[in-house]
Amino acid sequence: MSECKLDHTHEDVQKKYESQKPFLPEDMVPLFEAFFAKEHTQDILNEVFHLLKKYDLASKEEKGERTSRLYMVLRNL
Structure with missing residues (x-):
């Protein structure tokens, strides 16, 4: 994944999540x-956004890495 200099809002992350939800593991819902019930730092919002971005188009290996990172972030907040 390439680094992005844009800061993503809570709403940006939520929209990205909604678009990728059908492709995510059910137990992640x-x-x-x-996650969306709380406030988060800009770094966390940006990271989650980029893990979700084009999740559906990622290779099996890349999807596995993103899934692991998402679980790590979401379970440790």
């Missing part, structure tokens, strides 16, 4: 619900 409650983790995202808890």
